[in-house]
Amino acid sequence: MAVHVLAVLAYKEGDRVTSAMLAGSVNTNPVIVRRLLLSLQRARLVETRKGAGSGSRLSRSPGRINLAEVYRAVEAVEPFASPARKANTACPVGHCIRKTLNQVFASAENALERDLEKTTLAGVIGMIKASCPGAAKKAG
Amino acid sequence: MAVHVLAVLAYKEGDRVTSAMLAGSVNTNPVIVRRLLLSLQRARLVETRKGAGSGSRLSRSPGRINLAEVYRAVEAVEPFASPARKANTACPVGHCIRKTLNQVFASAENALERDLEKTTLAGVIGMIKASCPGAAKKAG
DNA sequence: ACAAATGTAATCTTTACGGTTACTAATTAA
DNA sequence: TTAATTAGTAACCGTAAAGATTACATTTGT
Numbered sequence: 001m002a003v004h005v006l007a008v009l010a011y012k013e014g015d016r017v018t019s020a021m022l023a024g025s026v027n028t029n030p031v032i033v034r035r036l037l038l039s040l041q042r043a044r045l046v047e048t049r050k051g052a053g054s055g056s057r058l059s060r061s062p063g064r065i066n067l068a069e070v071y072r073a074v075e076a077v078e079p080f081a082s083p084a085r086k087a088n089t090a091c092p093v094g095h096c097i098r099k100t101l102n103q104v105f106a107s108a109e110n111a112l113e114r115d116l117e118k119t120t121l122a123g124v125i126g127m128i129k130a131s132c133p134g135a136a137k138k139a140g
Numbered sequence: 141m142a143v144h145v146l147a148v149l150a151y152k153e154g155d156r157v158t159s160a161m162l163a164g165s166v167n168t169n170p171v172i173v174r175r176l177l178l179s180l181q182r183a184r185l186v187e188t189r190k191g192a193g194s195g196s197r198l199s200r201s202p203g204r205i206n207l208a209e210v211y212r213a214v215e216a217v218e219p220f221a222s223p224a225r226k227a228n229t230a231c232p233v234g235h236c237i238r239k240t241l242n243q244v245f246a247s248a249e250n251a252l253e254r255d256l257e258k259t260t261l262a263g264v265i266g267m268i269k270a271s272c273p274g275a276a277k278k279a280g
Numbered sequence: 281a282c283a284a285a286t287g288t289a290a291t292c293t294t295t296a297c298g299g300t301t302a303c304t305a306a307t308t309a310a
Numbered sequence: 311t312t313a314a315t316t317a318g319t320a321a322c323c324g325t326a327a328a329g330a331t332t333a334c335a336t337t338t339g340t
Binding site: 038050052 | 285
Binding site: 158159160171174175177178188189190192193194195196 | 319328
């Protein structure tokens with residue numbers, strides 16, 4: 001969803017867009033969008049102003065925002081499940097596996113982010129326009 | 141959890157291990173382990189037999205099972221959230237973004253799996269033994 | 281002052297995952 | 311052949327996370 005919102009903002013080329021409009025595109029509720037925008041603000045990806053006639057816009061050009069930044073901004077939980085209960089420390093494997101898996105998963109997540117870094121928001125917009133002839137220029 | 145179970149099986153070097161024993165190491169319920177083992181069986185990573193004195197073991201040597209296979213065997217949902225509701229097709233971005241994001245996410249997931257491929261179960265066991273002096277050889 | 285937006289809290293629903301119990305089916309061992 | 315052991319599986323519960331919704335305070339522009 002984060003990428004969707006940011007893509008709309010990129011599409012609007014710096015115009016301020018309200019959470020209600022963004023919610024309309026994502027087909028969700030403005031409050032959901034605002035909560036997401038808070039995360040994106042913290043990551044310095046968007047700028048938001050309150051008040052009449054305001055809204056949000058990208059804080060950088062779409063070519064200078066890559067999807068790894070977006071991923072990190074909204075990443076809620078680890079992509080790999082950690083068991084709810086602690087492993088049995090009486091078992092030698094259970095006792096020591098956590099540290100090992102953390103290493104392996106950190107490496108995998110790093111590989112994921114390296115790949116996401118290759119795509120910018122501008123790239124996403126380009127792909128959308130290429131794959132969808134109708135998406136010419138700013139509409140609703 | 142899947143990696144944990146497989147690590148125990150690798151640690152036991154081909155001995156058959158019951159779901160109750162595996163559950164003991166992971167500190168969970170045998171039924172949970174059995175459900176997981178079904179996925180691993182479908183992926184031809186473990187062999188399981190019923191009956192007294194039976195249980196599960198790896199169907200290949202630990203050096204020939206990598207974590208990408210494990211990931212694919214137990215992968216339940218897409219790692220990237222898809223919105224519950226469909227995007228608003230009246231918005232040009234909403235209309236066409238899904239296909240684009242699927243491409244990007246497929247690439248990212250591929251990068252993830254390429255990285256996981258680099259680690260085998262034997263590697264995991266080696267890391268555990270290295271990081272944890274107590275994990276010498278088969279205990280409980 | 282008023283209208284338009286965001287920030288934010290409270291609550292509800294849905295979904296996924298793990299946990300638990302209970303039962304059936306298969307296989308081994310005595 | 312009988313009994314014990316073990317996996318397969320269904321049914322149901324509890325919990326946690328994400329989104330959905332409503333409501334309200336706060337800020338800002340006209």
